[in-house]
Amino acid sequence: MVYAVVVAWLVVAAIVVLTWHRLDTDRGWRAFVLTLTLGLSLLHQLLFATVTEDALVTFRYAQNIADGNGPVFNPGERVEGYTNFSWLVLVALPRAAFGADVRTTAVVFGVLAALGCVLVSCFLANRIVAAAAPDGAQPRPAIGVAAAVLTASAGGLAVYGASGSEVPLFVLLVLATGYALAARRPVVAGVLVAFAVMTSPEGLVIGVLAGLWLVGAALKRKHSWWAPVGYVQGALVFLIPRLAWRATFYQHFLPAPLAAKLGGTLGERVAAGWPYLSGFALAHQGFLLLGLVAAVALVLRRTEPAVRGSRAAESPARGGTAAFRGTRAAEPPARGEAAAFRGARAAESPARGDAVVGTAVEAKALLWLLFAMAAGLAAAAVLIGGDPGPSWRLLAPLPPLLAVAAAGTYGVLTADAVGKPSPKPRAAGTLLVPVTACGLAGIAVLVSVFSPEMLDRVRVWHSHGTELAEIGGWLGDYLPPGSVVSAAAPGALAAHGGQLLIIDVLGRTDDHIAREGRHDGGIATDYDYVVNGRRPTVAVPADDGYADRQHCAIDPVYAGKYEVATFRRVGTPYWVSVYPRAEQAKALVADLDKGPDFRYVPCPA
Template identity: 80%
Template sequence: MVYAVVVAWLVVAATVVLSWNRLDTDRGWRGFVLTLTLGLSLLHQLLFATVTEDALVTFRYAQNIADGNGPVFNPGERVEGYTNFLWLVLIALPRAAFGADVRTTAIVLGVLAALGCVLLSCFLVNRTVAAATPDGAEPRPAIGVAAAVLTASAGGLAVYGASGSEVPLFVLLVLAVGYSLAARRPVVAGVLVAFAVMTSPEGLVVGVLAGLWLAGAALKRKHTWWAPVGYLLGALVFLIPRLAWRATFYQHFLPAPLAAKLGAPLGAQLAAGWPYLSGFALAHQGFLLLGLVAAVALLLRRTDAVEAPNAAAASRVARPQERTGTATEARALIGLLFATAVGLAAAAVVTGGDPGPSWRLLAPVPPLLAVGALAAYGVLTAGLAGKPSPRPKPSPAGTRLVPVAACGLAGIAVLVSVFSPEMLDRVRDWRAHGIELAEIGGWLGDYLPPGSVVSAAAPGALAAHGGQLLIVDVFGRTDDHIARDGQHDGGVATDYDYVVNGRRPAVAVPDAGYGDRQHCAIDPVYAGKYQVATFRRVGTPYWVSVYPRAEEAKALVADLDKGPDFRYVPCPS
């Protein structure tokens, strides 16, 4: 699969560079190249194709909705253990209505959302550049194709495309907010911001920055004051009912995963967030350099820039808020894209990063930088294009550098996603670990008494085949008490006294998955109340250790030993 992705990039890069002039004039050819780019994106996503722990938690909520238990992780326990309400609804509805498999639905929708990001990056760039292009100047749609190639190569988007998580939808909504602002549709932008907030908490950053941008445009009389007002109303018409329902159903405004993550002191959050950002910056130097050069170029050309309004279009439209944007407004929109990227990076640092691979919280940043940088190039060179011509004209040598640079950076991004230890290698380890925990969960679910309480650090993977087990997340992401009243450290919350003596799980499952030898030591937090039981995975050299509660250990071990795939082997005395 690695070779297929590299070959796909080579084909796309060669096609874009060799046919750069034709992309500006031949719509059919442009569609063909975009199709190739979508193929690159699809292969890039399939290279990873690993369902995440967070996605598995959401799947459990979706399954409970479809089964009539409501949006809960464990039936009867009203805990908001997710932060992606809109995504949860989208993947639960097909299951409830048609019996569709939740996992398959989530993967398909995620892949489609990632492909939508590729197309929308192209449309957003071309829309922004068109706003700054003078009447009679030749259009430059090839620039949008270059943005699509860069977006398809972004590692974070590829890693989470087929992950079953909400990340691709969130990136798509962020780009859609930019497009609606470029199209001067503030009410639509407000609705999309509400959807972004309901998809990921980082949507608040996007919403605040977009609102400030519209308010600034109104102050400069680029919009009327109805624009920010309509934007706010469009957002609140969805957010207010959502908050009211959350407070009524869950009795809290803050989801448990956020409460567990944000309870630590700010210094501890920053200490974890800075390495997270620096690792991302090291792996995405090409995107960062591209964005920095474009931002500096915009600032240097700001004072001597000449506005190029489309007078003919303006004369046909009476209301000022519907006039075609000027070069100044296009520059401001590009500035908003860059500011959004910076804001999302700052939010990731303040919240302490994320334990998953490939910098999940920063997945929107490379596409935003790619779109902003190529739109900046198009805006800065908009007045240099000549009259339209029926034939492709040779491009200046400098213009030829654009497809070469864009495709070169795309190639670097693809190689980084393959060779960075935080990407492909870690995703493969993550996949193997998740499969192991899912197998253990299925074994426990099949042979423990129905309704047994099990504690674990990865509740989503354990619940994947865990049937009706009641699973306690020892890090509080699906438990309100631990999330809000536990001890916060390192981005998680813990309260093992509550777990051991309050929830009293029948079996505690370490997060190690399988081991290559028998492990008879017990985690100190369970010592005294629990014993160690070790099982050999039949037909493999692997072992698994679980901790049954001491007073029930004999009966629980006997139940688990009935499974044909795991054989109990007592620890040496």
């Protein structure tokens, strides 16, 4: 699969570079190249194709919704152990309506959302460039293709595309919000932001920045004040009922995973967040450098369009001649006098030059908004304290945002502000864009393959999840009905564990631990509550699957109330240790030893 992804990138890169000029004029050829880019994205996603622990927790909630138990992890326990409400509803509905498999539904929807990100990045870049282009300028849709190629190569989006998690949907909603603002649809943008917030807490950053951007546009009279008002209304019409239902059903406004994460001190979170961000920056230097160059170019060229626009407004004779020729070409001879009159009117009014300047200024403002979104999400990741999963899940939107912003910056800064098509640039200059985009895309693909935080770690992650799912299935089949199991990976154990009651010792699906436990380095724990309050039947101490040798020592937090029981995975050199409650240990070990895949081996005396 690695070779397939590299070959796909080489094919896309070669075609884009060799046919760059044709992409601007031939819609069919452009559609063909975008289809190839989508193919690259699909192969990139299939290279990883690993369902995450967080996704497995969501699947358990979705399954309980479909079974009539409501949005709960354990039947009867109202704990909001998820932060992706809209994604949960999306993957639960096909199961409830048609009996579709939740896991398959989530993976398919995730892949489609990631492919949607590739397309929306193309449309958004072109929309921004078109906003800066004056009337009569030639369209330049090839720039959007460059943004799409960069997005398809983004490693974080590929890792989580087929993961069953909400990440691809969140990235898609972020890009779609930018497109709605570029299309001057503030109400639609508000609705999209509401769904982004209900998909991931980081959506609040996007919502605030987009709202401030609209307020700034209203202050500068680029939008009416109805734009921010409509934006807020579009968001609140969904967010207020959601918050009201959350407070009524769960009795809390903050989900348990977020409460467990934010319970520590700010210093602890930042201390964990900075290495998280620096690791991302090291692996994504190409995207960050591209974004930095684009931002510097915007700063250096911020005054030139205004100068050219004012000159266009101060030259009525030249503007009248151009307008006269343009209208004469478009109008029948019989209407020549009317066309000349309209051309003269256009030349006499400096408002047209101001409009040209205004569109360029608005396009630049949209680019700055994309940069601000990327910076805001990076800051939020640091303040939250990062994330334990591979490939920097919290920062997955950054490469697509930077790709669109960089491609859009090139298009905006090279747009002709006078009102007519620019002269044909030299080949070397025009090929700089596709060569740079495809080169950075190749680097991103290679990083996703060779970075220790990406493919290698995802493969280890996959094996651990598979092993924990096997352990969960074994416990679910042979423990007495109604048994309670404590674990640090509740989603994986629940994947095949039936309706075992599972306690998350890290508090992500337990309100008491999340809100009242001890918080250390972004982790919430309360083992006294687990051992003496919840009294699990069996504890599974490991969150990384099988061990390569027998472990007979017991974790001190379980000592005295539990015993160690070690089992060998039949036909393999692997072991698993579980802690049955001391007073039930003999009967529980006998039950578990009935499983054909695991054989009890007593610890040496």
